[in-house]
Amino acid sequence: MNKRFVTFLPAGVKVEVDPGTDLLTAAGKADIEIKAPCGGDGTCGKCAVHIKSGAAKARRDSHLAARLAEKGFNLACQTLVQDEDLVVEIPKTSAMSKHQVLVDHHQVNSGMSEALSNYLLHVWQLKELFLEKQESPLNGYPLNPLCRRIRLTLPVANLQDNRDDLNRLTLALKKETKCTDINISLAIIRNLGEILRAAHFKVTVLLSEVGGKAEVIAVEPGHGHQPLYGLAVDIGTTTVVAYLLDLEKGRVIDTAGTHNRQARFGDDVISRIVYAVDETDGLKTIHQCIIDTINTLIMDLLVKQRQIKESDIRVIMTAGNTTMAHLFLGINPKFIRLEPYIPTANFFPVVKAQEVGLRVNPDALVFSYPSVASYVGGDIVSGTLFTGMGNADAPISLLIDIGTNGEMVLGSGDWLVTCSCSAGPAFEGSGITYGMRAMHGAIERLEIDPQTYEVSYTTINNGKPIGICGSGLINCLAKLRRTGIIDRAGKFQTSLSTERMRIGETGPEYVLVWRDDTDLDRDIVISEADVKNLLRAKGAVFAGIRSLLNVVGFELESIETIYVAGGFGNYLNIPDAITIGLLPDIPIEKYKYVGNTSAKGACMALLSQEAWMEANSLAGKMTYIELSVGNLFMDEFVSSLFIPHTDLTLFPNVSL
Amino acid sequence: MNKRFVTFLPAGVKVEVDPGTDLLTAAGKADIEIKAPCGGDGTCGKCAVHIKSGAAKARRDSHLAARLAEKGFNLACQTLVQDEDLVVEIPKTSAMSKHQVLVDHHQVNSGMSEALSNYLLHVWQLKELFLEKQESPLNGYPLNPLCRRIRLTLPVANLQDNRDDLNRLTLALKKETKCTDINISLAIIRNLGEILRAAHFKVTVLLSEVGGKAEVIAVEPGHGHQPLYGLAVDIGTTTVVAYLLDLEKGRVIDTAGTHNRQARFGDDVISRIVYAVDETDGLKTIHQCIIDTINTLIMDLLVKQRQIKESDIRVIMTAGNTTMAHLFLGINPKFIRLEPYIPTANFFPVVKAQEVGLRVNPDALVFSYPSVASYVGGDIVSGTLFTGMGNADAPISLLIDIGTNGEMVLGSGDWLVTCSCSAGPAFEGSGITYGMRAMHGAIERLEIDPQTYEVSYTTINNGKPIGICGSGLINCLAKLRRTGIIDRAGKFQTSLSTERMRIGETGPEYVLVWRDDTDLDRDIVISEADVKNLLRAKGAVFAGIRSLLNVVGFELESIETIYVAGGFGNYLNIPDAITIGLLPDIPIEKYKYVGNTSAKGACMALLSQEAWMEANSLAGKMTYIELSVGNLFMDEFVSSLFIPHTDLTLFPNVSL
Numbered sequence A, B: 001m002n003k004r005f006v007t008f009l010p011a012g013v014k015v016e017v018d019p020g021t022d023l024l025t026a027a028g029k030a031d032i033e034i035k036a037p038c039g040g041d042g043t044c045g046k047c048a049v050h051i052k053s054g055a056a057k058a059r060r061d062s063h064l065a066a067r068l069a070e071k072g073f074n075l076a077c078q079t080l081v082q083d084e085d086l087v088v089e090i091p092k093t094s095a096m097s098k099h100q101v102l103v104d105h106h107q108v109n110s111g112m113s114e115a116l117s118n119y120l121l122h123v124w125q126l127k128e129l130f131l132e133k134q135e136s137p138l139n140g141y142p143l144n145p146l147c148r149r150i151r152l153t154l155p156v157a158n159l160q161d162n163r164d165d166l167n168r169l170t171l172a173l174k175k176e177t178k179c180t181d182i183n184i185s186l187a188i189i190r191n192l193g194e195i196l197r198a199a200h201f202k203v204t205v206l207l208s209e210v211g212g213k214a215e216v217i218a219v220e221p222g223h224g225h226q227p228l229y230g231l232a233v234d235i236g237t238t239t240v241v242a243y244l245l246d247l248e249k250g251r252v253i254d255t256a257g258t259h260n261r262q263a264r265f266g267d268d269v270i271s272r273i274v275y276a277v278d279e280t281d282g283l284k285t286i287h288q289c290i291i292d293t294i295n296t297l298i299m300d301l302l303v304k305q306r307q308i309k310e311s312d313i314r315v316i317m318t319a320g321n322t323t324m325a326h327l328f329l330g331i332n333p334k335f336i337r338l339e340p341y342i343p344t345a346n347f348f349p350v351v352k353a354q355e356v357g358l359r360v361n362p363d364a365l366v367f368s369y370p371s372v373a374s375y376v377g378g379d380i381v382s383g384t385l386f387t388g389m390g391n392a393d394a395p396i397s398l399l400i401d402i403g404t405n406g407e408m409v410l411g412s413g414d415w416l417v418t419c420s421c422s423a424g425p426a427f428e429g430s431g432i433t434y435g436m437r438a439m440h441g442a443i444e445r446l447e448i449d450p451q452t453y454e455v456s457y458t459t460i461n462n463g464k465p466i467g468i469c470g471s472g473l474i475n476c477l478a479k480l481r482r483t484g485i486i487d488r489a490g491k492f493q494t495s496l497s498t499e500r501m502r503i504g505e506t507g508p509e510y511v512l513v514w515r516d517d518t519d520l521d522r523d524i525v526i527s528e529a530d531v532k533n534l535l536r537a538k539g540a541v542f543a544g545i546r547s548l549l550n551v552v553g554f555e556l557e558s559i560e561t562i563y564v565a566g567g568f569g570n571y572l573n574i575p576d577a578i579t580i581g582l583l584p585d586i587p588i589e590k591y592k593y594v595g596n597t598s599a600k601g602a603c604m605a606l607l608s609q610e611a612w613m614e615a616n617s618l619a620g621k622m623t624y625i626e627l628s629v630g631n632l633f634m635d636e637f638v639s640s641l642f643i644p645h646t647d648l649t650l651f652p653n654v655s656l
C-alpha cells in the first residue's frame, strides 16, 4: 500500500502513514500530542483539528462531529487519511503543550518557557508560606539508602584457603551486613573471578538490603569511589516527575517533569485500562509509553548533570496509582475497573532496570511503591509516609490528593482508613467547555463585579486567555455564587440583566471573556452543565471525607491537620475551596500544602531503608473503604451537591 | 572475499568457507567432528586428514606435520583453505563417531548402529552381575520432586474480600506449603488476573520448593492434569547424557546420550578453559556448544516421546565437573586452571531455562549440582549421594570415577575426603599411539600366547580393529607384563625373539595387529612410550587412593566397598585393574560397579527434595585434599609407577 504524507501545523512536522490511519495516531507518530481525554472515542471533542489541504474521510457520523464540521473542524481521532496527502492545523485548544508539572524544591520543568518558569517559581514561593521548610528529602528518617556501597578486602585465595570466589564474597558480605539471605545474580557471578583479582581481592559491592534480605547490584574492583545515584519517580496519570538523588549525601541533585505519554490513550486511568485491554498489543504499547516517558526524563536529567552517567544510576523507586504501577510493570490492569475492582497486585516485585527497559544501569533495581487497593495506590501510601500521619503519636489528620480521583487517608498512629471517590476530571479541565490544565493562557483567578456583573481575571503567564484551569474554576464557582449568578444548587439566574448571561447550545451559560479579548475565535463561557459537573466533582470529594469520618465515628472537628497534596492541590485556594464546599470548614491554619507527596515519599524510601519498610507497613495497615458498597457515600454525595452543602451547620463560617 | 567450497568425504558434506579457514573449523561448520584432543594446537596429531583434490596451505611447519605429510596426511587444524575448493577425506581414525555413551537402564544412544546397541546391551547385562538391582531412580529417597503441582481453590474475590490476586494466591500457597518465602516472577504476575478468573479461582500452581523457600514456575487455570516432566543431565567432558523423568510417577521415561560438542575445542577440561579464556568470544561459543548439545538431546527425547511437549519440561537438574558447570552457565572458568585453582563458584544459582537458552519451558528452573573444588565437581557429589556412602551409619568406602581425571571420595557417615589426580586421558585413548574411545573396531580384550607371543583379540562390535580402547589397554598392559614382554617398570624386553617386537619411530614397540588384519593401512602397535603413559595414568589413580588413606590414617583393608563409577568404569575389568596396580588388591566382592552415578544422582535430586538437600549438604561436608601441596602424593606416585607397585606387600594376590 502506498504511504501518504501528513504535515502538522504549526509545528510543520511531516509523517508518512498508511491510508486509513486516523489523524490522532498520525500525530502520535509525529510525536505531536493532541488532547484526547476520551481516548479517541469521538466523544470528548477535544481533538478538533483543521484540515488545510487534502481530503480526508470521517470514520462515522456523529452529532459532535457535525457540530464541529460546521465550524470547519474535524475530530482527529475520527478522521482517516485517504488517497491524498494532508496538511493539518492543530489549534491551540487541542494541542497538549508542556504544561505545569509540579516539581518541588523550586525546580521547574526544563521544557517550559522562561516566563512560565518564573510564574511557577512565584506561585511556589506563595505556597511555601503554608509549607514547613523541608530542607532534607529524608524528612526525619535516617540516611540509610536502599543501595549502598560496601568496601571489602577479602582474604587472598591460596592453596590453603581455596574457597571458591562466590563463597568468599558471600561470607564477607554476611559478616558485614548481618543479612543471612544474599542474592547474587548469574550475570554478576559470570565474571566474578576477574573482578576479585583485578585489585587483589579488594572489591566494592553495591548492595540493596531490605529487612534481612540483600541483593547484590554490582561488584567492582578496588576501593574507588564509584558514583551512586538513585532516581525517584512519581508516575502520575497526567504528569511524571523524576528526582535524581545522590544516595550518599542524601540529597536531591536535580529534577525533571513532563506529561505522561500515555495521555494520547485518554486522560484517566479508565481509558488507559480500556486501551490496554481492548487493543491489540495495547498493554505492550501503553507500558512502553510510560517507560519512554521516564527514559526521556532520565535523558533530560543526564543532559543537565553531565558528570553523571546512565550506568551510575543504580536504583529506582517509583510511586504511582495502582493502574500506573500495573502499566509500568506491564501487568494486565483489566480487573481494576471491573467489579469487585481487584488489582492483580498491591505489592510489586523488585525487578532489574533491563527487565522493563529503563535506560539506567541495566542491573539497577527498580522498586515500586505498594498500593492499598485498585483506587488507592502507591502515590497515596507514599504521601501518607511523607506526612508522618501514621507515626506512633500522630493525632487524627486527613491527607487529601485531588486529581481525577479524589483519594484521601484519614487516621492517626493507631488506625488509617482510606478511600477514593471518582471526582472526575473536572478540576483538570476535562468535561468543562473551556476547562484546561494549568498552562499558558489559563484563567486562574477572576472577579465579578456584583453590580455590573463585569468580569476581570488573571491568567497564567499573563497570556491572552484560552480557557480556565482547575483553581480558576473553583474560584469562578465561588464568585458566581457570591454574586448570585447561580443559586445554591448551581442553577443559573437567567433573568439577570447582563448580556453575559445567555442561552447557549447546551443551555444557560455565562460569558467570562469576550471573543476579542481571547486568543481564540470565540467567547469563553461557563455553562450550567459545567457548573453541575463541578458540583459533582466537589461533592464527591466532600462526601468521601464525610464517609471516612462516619466509618470511624469522628466529626470534622476531630481533624487536627488536613494535608493537601498533589499538583492541583498546590494551586488550590483553600478559602475558595471551603466556600464551595469542596473542603471542610475548619480553621485555615489546620491546612497544610504538602506538594507532590508521591515524589517526596519516593525520595524518602530511596534514601532510607527504614522509610521503605515503614511504607510497606503502612500499605498493609491502611483499611480501604469501598464507597460503592452500601448507601453511606451516596447519601453524603447527594447532600454535597449544593453550595456549600445542604447542611449549612457544617459550614458555619461560610455565608453566601 | 570470495568463499571456497570444502567437501568432506566419506560423508559427502560440502561447506562454504572464507579462504584462511582451517579444515578443523570448516569441518565443525559442516557439523562433522574431527578428533582434536589438543584443541587444535597441532600437537596431538589426531586430526590427520587426506586432501584428495585442491591445494591448501600449512599454518606452520612442525615435525609432526612433516611426518604425517610423508604418509599423505595433513593436520586439519593446521591446514588452511586457500584459493581453491577442496575435497578432504577424513580417515576413520580421525573421525569422531557417535561412540559408546553410557546410558543406564538398558537404554542406548539413539544414534548408534543396531549392532553397537546390541553389544552395549550385552556388556550391560554382564555388568549387571556386579550391580545391585536399582529398580527405582529414587534409590531409597522419598518421592518428593523438585517441582510439584498444587491444586488450589481460592476464595472468590468480591467487594467484601477484595484482596489483590497476588496476595490471595500467595497466602493460599503459604498455607499449603508451609513455605514463608514464596517468589513469583513478574512474568507470571503479569497475567495472573486472567488466569485466576479463567476457571473461577481454581488454579494449579507448579512450584519448586527447597528448604522453606519456594519459586512458582507456572500458574495455570483449573485443576487439569498438566504434564510435569523433568530432565536430569550428566554433563560429561566427553559425553552428555539426558534422562527424561516423569516427576509424578518418579520414573525414568527415556534417555539419550551424545558426545559433548565442545570436544572440537579439545578433549580435556584444560583445553576447554584455554579456548574459553584465550579466544575472542571463546566463553560464549563454548557455552553455546554445551547448550546446543543438550538441546539436541532434548529434541531426540521429544521425537521419541511424541506425547510430551517441550513446554511440559519444567525443571532441569545438571551434574558435571566444575569446569562443565562453569561453561554450562557461562561463568568464566579462567582461574580453575591457575594456581591456587579456585573456581568462581561451587554452589550455583538456580536459573530459568530461557536465561541459558535450553529449549524446554522457558520458565523451567535449572539446577546445577554443587561442586567441592576446581577438580572435584558436581558429578562426584552426585555420585557420592547415589552410593549413600555419606549416610549416617555407612562404613568406610571409596568412590572412584576414572576419566581424564581420576576423582575419588573416601569416607563414611562421619567424614568424607576427596581428591582428584590428573590421570591424564590415556585410558580414554589419548596420548596412546593407537588409543581410541570404546567404539566400533576398538580392541577391548586380547590374549598373548606366552610361548609364541602371538596375539588374539576381540573388538567392539566385532569390527576390524582400528585401535585399542581403555579397557583393552589395561588388559593389554596386564598381558604384556604376564608374558614378560615388559618388566615391572614398563621397559620392553627388546631381545625377545618375535618379529612383533621392534624398534619404531619413538623407540621399542610391540605389534598387536598386523596391517592386513586391520581396517587401517598400517600395523597396530603399542610402544614403550605408550606403556609409560599408561603407568603414569594408573599410578596417579593408585597414589590418589593412598594419599586419601594417609590423610585420614586408614589402610587399604579398612575399605568395605569400592564403588567404580563412570563410563569407563563400567567396562573396566577389575582383576586386570588390580593386576596392573590401578586398583587396590582387596577382595573382588568388595567392588561394585555403579554406572553413571553422576546422572543417577541427578535423577535422585530431581525426584526428591530430600536428596537434593542431602546433595548440598554433602558438597559442604566433603574435605578437598589438594594433592599438589606437599610431597604426600608425589612419593606415592613414584612408588606406583611400577607394576603393580614398588611395595609388593600392597598386592599380596598379584603374582607376575
Ligand code: FES
Residues within 6 Å of the ligand: A035, A036, A037, A038, A039, A040, A041, A042, A043, A044, A045, A046, A047, A048, A075, A076, A077, A078
Ligand atoms: S473526540 Fe477525539 S479524542 Fe475525544
Ligand SMILES: [Mg+2]
Residues within 6 Å of the ligand: A235, A236, A237, A379, A403, A566, A567, A598
Ligand atoms: Mg499524583
Ligand SMILES: [Mg+2]
Residues within 6 Å of the ligand: B235, B236, B237, B379, B403, B566, B567, B598
Ligand atoms: Mg562423568
